[in-house]
Amino acid sequence: MGGNKAVAYKGPGVVEVIDIDYPTFELKDGPGVNPANVGRKVPHGAILKTVATNICGSDQHMVRGRTTAPADLVLGHEITGEVVEVGPGVEFIAVGDLVSVPFNISCGRCRNCKERKTGICLNVNPDRPGSAYGYVDMGGWVGGQAEYVLVPYADWNLLKFPDKDQAMEKILDLAMLSDIFPTGFHGAVTAGVGVGSTVYVAGAGPVGLAAATSALLLGASAVIVADMNADRLAQAKSFGCETVDLTKGGPVEQIEQILGVPEVDCGIDAVGFEAKGHGEGASEAPATVLNDLMDLTAAGGALGIPGLYVTGDPGGIDEAAKKGALSLSLGTGWAKSLSFTTGQCPVMKYNRELMMAILHDRVHIAGNVNATAITLADAPRGYAEFDKGAAQKYVLNPNGYLDAA
Known part of the structure; x- marks a missing residue:
């Protein structure tokens, strides 16, 4: 050949x-x-x-x-x-x-x-x-x-x-x-999405959009997609999602404006280890999405985490991040009896x-x-x-x- x-x-x-x-x-x-x-x-x-x-x-x-x-x-x-x-x-x-x-x-x-x-x-x-x-x-x-x-x-x-x-x-x-379609679907399934669920998807890249598509396919009543990129948020809106613009601040208040309550049933991380903080020009803060999800997911809920996390990141913001060690508020997750699913789909x-x-x-x-x-x-x-x-x-x-x- x-x-x-x-x-x-x-x-x-x-x-x-x-x-x-x-x-x-x-x-x-x-x-x-x-x-x-x-x-x-x-x-x-x-x-x-x-x-x-x-x-x-x-x-x-x-x-x-x-x-x-x-x-x-x-x-x-x-x-x-x-x-x-x-x-x-x-x-x-x-x-x-x-x-x-x-x-x-x-x-x-x-x-x-x-x-x-x-x-x-x-x-x-x-x-x-x-x-x-x-x-x-x-x-x-x-x-x-x-x-x-x-x-x-x-x-x-x-x-x-x-x-x-x-x-x-x-x-x-x-x-x-x-x-990306099975990965997004896995994120939705492991987050517990079903008929009538309210869902928050962090990240409007292809996996986040696939997760949002999957949540709708599974019967979610409301799918909220968050990002800092206006074009990607517009893409999410194009097939029926609500959106949160994180350049305007954190997600909880914006979720409450959409749903009337500051929480969702199911949370999905489609961002991973290069996450940023909130607000215009926010810098990298790799634990942000996971901590946000623990804050905004209802007690007893689940987090699907198809976003990639690594054990070696030469560009990490500190020595801990370079080893994949993040400052998670695990106590919040424990207190709310949240379940987590990570890893390859x-x-x-x-x-x-x-x-x-x-x-x-x-x-x-x-x-x-x-x-x-x-x-x-x-x-x-x-x-x-x-x-x-x-x-x-x-x-x-x-x-x-x-x-x-």
């Missing part, structure tokens, strides 16, 4: 499109690859020709230099593709299948996978439970912002779309199944059902997150605009499949 172009992290604020090797059914040495994974055979894998691969806020944390990601790490964990090769151990996935790839890499064999905890698979990352494509400290599986990508444990990991023509008609929606727990909701026109996630297709060559521009707060979900189109989308 020929070559392979991919988007790589070069250093803080810099990504480039580079030439990399075409995938094989073996994990090779390279930036970020755990030595214990070098030479790992993947007869159970499939090679995909990428249909869509999205820029994610989690990628942006690395590109900002806020993680320990090494230079030349190939990025991208939100992948939709067409199978072009399968390994000798693949039984059910076939060449030509159009598939969604959960961003969690999981084996399907370990105790956690068998319990549907695919975000913390025990067998794919020698560093710790849980893995993902193109991400720091996740084992070194090559990222999918590329023309071609290897997916291990293909029979287990890949979600096949039942009808290729129907799928291509809704491909921008289906491209959200690899991460187990995508496979939700993606099939969400696929069916998309295919049967129950939800239009691409419109809600303003999904926008761009070329692979345009990836550096997409990263730069996203970093500046563009109210768009950039979807890379490495092989031209999205030209008609």
Whole structure:
């Protein structure tokens, strides 16, 4: 086969499109690859020709230099593709299948996978439970912002779309199944959202908008989305959300103006460790969102926390933050009997059902997150605009499949 172009992290604020090797059914040495994974055979894998691969806020944390990601790490964990090769151990996935790839890499064999905890698979990352494509400290599986990508444990990991023509008609929606739609849905489910719930979503980026979409899909009566970015707040309003502008101060008073009470039933953190304080020009204060959620969520409620928190942040505001240690008012959470759910979303727990909701026109996630297709060559521009707060979900189109989308 020929070559392979991919988007790589070069250093803080810099990504480039580079030439990399075409995938094989073996994990090779390279930036970020755990030595214990070098030479790992993947007869159970499939090679995909990428249909869509999205820029994610989690990628942006690395590109900002806020993680320990090494230079030349190939990025991208939100992948939709067409199978072009399968390994000798693949039984059910076939060449030509159009598939969604959960961003969690999981084996399907370990105790956690068998319990549907695919975000913390025990067998794919020698560093710790849980893995993902193109991400720091996740084992070194090559990222999918590329023309071609290897997916291990293909029979287990890949979600096949039942009808290729129907799928291509809704491909921008289906491209959200690899991460942000299940992640937002997980945030809503773990926050306890149900029929009639009032919900507060911190953050109007793509995951926050996906969480808001999910809350509405689950029957929430009121979904309030908070951010400091006017364009992103306008995007939330476009599909029926109320909004809180945090440049005008804290959320509690604004929630009371909307609901008549200063609290909600369910709280969702879609911001993570780069959170800021309140008010115009607020500086970084990484515990702000979590403390806000404990203040404004009703006693006995739950917090869904799909926002990313890390154990190593070179750009942290103090020595504690650099280790992921935040000043949380845990006493508030304890006194109010709040429950917390953190960590990677187990995508496979939700993606099939969400696929069916998309295919049967129950939800239009691409419109809600303003999904926008761009070329692979345009990836550096997409990263730069996203970093500046563009109210768009950039979807890379490495092989031209999205030209008609």
